[in-house]
Amino acid sequence: MSTAHHRKKQPLFVRQQLLEVAARLASEKGMTAVTLDAVSGASGVSKGGLLHHFPSKNMLLEALFESLLERLDAAIEEAMRADPLPHGRFTRGYLHACLALRDQPEGTKDWAQVTMVLLTEPQLRQRWHAWVRERSEEYVGTDSSVDAAIVRLAADGIWLADLLGSHDMDESARQKLIDRLIELTQL
């Protein structure tokens, strides 16, 4: 009517905000809680505004997933840059990225939860499949040993365990486990 629309225009910020709210909702209340109304409500952005950034709910979810893959890629690349040994480097990077969840600032864990939530959506599962295929083809020279595969699988397992709260163990046990995994990548 009269007094409204006075929000400052910050397209990138608002877009990011919307994604974060969607992520939080998904991780805290499950997939069924991620509705357009809920997202717009919790983020203080109108539904119209939300639908301006993401033309449909599917687009929102896809953007969310894409954003997650970018984060994953960044984390892996960063770890790989600090790793001098080519053999098994990607696997160690992957492991490191999976481990990183636990220790990072709050909010980050949410993103992992979302990943799983999103992976239950059949369409996004294909996107993930594509990601894996790309990487496994790219690093076929340095990371295709049996033990490397085991480590990557275990990394997935740790990722799962961390975000489900299962397989809980104390810090020293965890460190031993990590050491052993890294050792396996070097064989």
Add this chain to the structure above:
Amino acid sequence: MSTAHHRKKQPLFVRQQLLEVAARLASEKGMTAVTLDAVSGASGVSKGGLLHHFPSKNMLLEALFESLLERLDAAIEEAMRADPLPHGRFTRGYLHACLALRDQPEGTKDWAQVTMVLLTEPQLRQRWHAWVRERSEEYVGTDSSVDAAIVRLAADGIWLADLLGSHDMDESARQKLIDRLIELTQL
């Protein structure tokens, strides 16, 4: 009114049917597709009938999850009975149960997908946590080595990979991987 209600009374069968339909929906179309209408529609049971067996949607999901845990327990126990060596027996049973998904008759794979879908629901996540805790306490004597933990994590990873279609590998590579994992449980 007049011609209806002529269904034979088969409470256990109908109940099972409803759970299976819910499972199929969840795995094929994701969590958002599991609605009371959809379940009752696809199972040929009226919504009233559905709500008779499961007083609420949450109850339905919980029952579904419970049914999954029972299946998992049964699979593990069966594998453990055929295993003469105490050391690492549970871990091998767990591994076996996770591997079994792939090779079993059609429809079984769906159940794994459902498991993951259900795990995104925060309430059910706690139930899973409790399950893991129980088992890890029960088998602390025989399955608490670092390598056993790695194997169980890798089993989770395989479980994830199988149902996401990622980490695809040929049969001989898979067999090598399994052999190596079993070897690790025996150290």
Add this chain to the structure above:
DNA sequence: TTGACGAAACCGTCCAACTGGTATGTTATG
């Protein structure tokens, strides 16, 4: 053996709240 009876198993309808989405504004900013 029967048949009345109560409970359990199912059905069909209705509803308020919510769903994703459209259409049409209004305002900030280059």
Add this chain to the structure above:
DNA sequence: CATAACATACCAGTTGGACGGTTTCGTCAA
């Protein structure tokens, strides 16, 4: 002033679930 960045209003379909009905079935007295 044109366009992107928002907001507001509205809609048709769907949602979970409440409710009252109908039918089957085990049981137990007669």
